[in-house]
Amino acid sequence: MDSKDVAPTKVRRYDYAAQFGDDLDELVDDLKSILLSGEYILSEEVGRFESAFADFIGVRHARATNSGTDALIVGFRAVGIQRGDEIITHANTFYATVAAIVLAGGRPVLVDADDRSFLIDIEQAKSAVTGRTRALLPVHLYGKPTPMEPMLAIGRERDLLIVEDAAQAHGASIGGKRAGSFGTFAAFSFHPSKNLSAAGDAGALVTESDDLAHAVEAHRNLGQWVQNDHRLLGINSKMDAIQARVLFTKLKSLERWTSARNEVAQAYRELLHDLPVTFQSNDLGEVHAYHLFQVRTDRRDALAEHLRGLGIDVVVRYPTPIHLQPAFSEFGWRKGEFPVAERLAQELLCLPIRPDMPESEIVFVVNGVREYFGGTPT
Ligand SMILES: Cc1ncc(COP(=O)(O)O)c(C=O)c1O
Structure with missing residues (x-):
């Protein structure tokens, strides 16, 4: 995590210049x-x-x-x-x-x-x-x-x-x-x-x-x-x-980037732990690559709108589970057949996570989420 401290006005999901x-x-x-x-x-x-x-x-x-x-x-x-x-x-x-x-x-x-x-x-x-x-x-x-x-x-x-x-x-x-x-x-x-x-x-x-x-x-x-x-x-x-x-x-940078992603994820977990959101489990002995950092809430769509309004590039992965995708209709899967997948499709929101994310951006995202739930800023 980089600690350049300029107050952000938006938070991107990717920074290709930083990758090179x-x-x-x-x-x-x-x-x-x-x-x-x-x-x-x-x-x-x-x-x-x-x-x-x-x-x-x-x-x-x-x-x-x-x-x-x-x-x-x-x-x-x-x-x-x-x-x-x-x-x-x-x-x-x-x-x-x-x-x-x-x-x-x-x-x-x-x-x-x-x-x-x-x-x-x-x-x-x-x-x-x-x-x-x-x-x-x-x-x-x-x-x-x-x-x-x-x-x-x-x-x-x-x-x-x-x-x-x-x-x-x-x-x-x-x-x-x-x-x-x-x-x-x-x-x-x-x-x-x-x-x-x-x-x-x-x-x-x-x-x-x-x-x-x-x-x-x-x-x-x-x-x-x-x-x-x-x-x-x-x-x-x-x-x-x-x-x-x-x-x-x-x-050559991938190992370092994975550690940096883990630091961002850890910060999100700690700074949001008192809010009514949950996270993907993190189990002993594993290294999560944190391609995406998911927060889970039954107020997902309103939270997404709030964060987007602040310039934070959040995204839903994935809004429609496989069994409800028209491309797979020949397999005859029905709504209700995979209830966990259906709930996740409605409740997960990806917060931006990049290895080059400065602390100021993490705090900006955290405060955006805290503000939505009426929590005190960090
Ligand atoms: C879980 C999963 N499987 C397969 C793929 C397919 O990869 P690609 O987009 O390179 O074809 C992707 C990526 O888009 C993915 O996220």
């Missing part, structure tokens, strides 16, 4: 050489980022794609998901988690969220396993890592793949082991909104498996390992060198 900091000039020089080299797609630059990201997560391989959604799709195709194979995930995730299942040919099976952690309800996930289930797909939502031991235990017992949607959880960990390193594979997003962000869409799949990493190389590259020899029905989803260079530069 002193690295910008060197990065721009490197981008210029990439532009002149013509080595635009995959290339050594992407290979270098893949190795660095795999090391950061603590796995053998990372394979870079055009987006986090594609990392999921390519991964499902590479592990051989067949039409009708069931994949279990939770109703309060982001659209892309479930769209990827469907686009890869699988059948999404939803369970509800846990009311405390806002993550997959593990008991419900266990009960939802059938003879057609191929995979469990927990989402480390908002940056909080899903307790993976119970998920892995269900996987071992029922012979299932465990896939992590780690799109929001770069740098999160449990017992020192990074989110993304537990499952058969994990998908990360580097969308500009994410804790590690490209200058456009980008994503990666990470895995311990040599075979899976090899299969992904063809699945992301039109089915070919060798040019013009299309061995399988692949899509076209390769990262480009410019994104890889941006990501390589930012990766």
Whole structure:
């Protein structure tokens, strides 16, 4: 947390200039050489980022794609998901988690969220396993890592793949082991909104498996390992060198940024604890990546309006749960089926959280929330 003390008049959700900091000039020089080299797609630059990201997560391989959604799709195709194979995930995730299942040919099976952690309800996930289930797909939502031991235990017992949607959880960990390193594979997003962000869409799949990493190389590259020899029905989803260079530069700061996000979150928790709001649980032994900081209140919409009026960029993630999204109407889910997900959709509000947030902005946001609830300023 930076303690520059200028009274803010607004609080943003992102500050891209701060993300580049002193690295910008060197990065721009490197981008210029990439532009002149013509080595635009995959290339050594992407290979270098893949190795660095795999090391950061603590796995053998990372394979870079055009987006986090594609990392999921390519991964499902590479592990051989067949039409009708069931994949279990939770109703309060982001659209892309479930769209990827469907686009890869699988059948999404939803369970509800846990009311405390806002993550997959593990008991419900266990009960939802059938003879057609191929995979469990927990989402480390908002940056909080899903307790993976119970998920892995269900996987071992029922012979299932465990896939992590780690799109929001770069740098999160449990017992020192990074989110993304537990499952058969994990998908990360580097969308500009994410804790590690490209200058456009980008994503990666990470895995311990040599075979899976090899299969992904063809699945992301039109089915070919060798040019013009299309061995399988692949899509076209390769990262480009410019994104890889941006990501390589930012990766060096990610650990520091995660600690800074945790400091902001801790300040919010302490300075708002006496108000009628609750927070996503924070459990012993985990590092939350705090992609988003959620406050929960049954007066969410009015609070949002109040804070927006003060210039504070709050946002709702996500206002409509998966089972009520029109795109998924073919699955016949009904209103009321996943009550926790429905309540969360009405009660959660994301306060701005950035690693570069000065104390003055944190206090400004806190006082905005306190003012709404009639509390004394901090
Ligand atoms: C939970 C979750 N899954 C998947 C994705 C898809 O990532 P992308 O936007 O890079 O396709 C995102 C990000 O948008 C996400 O938040």
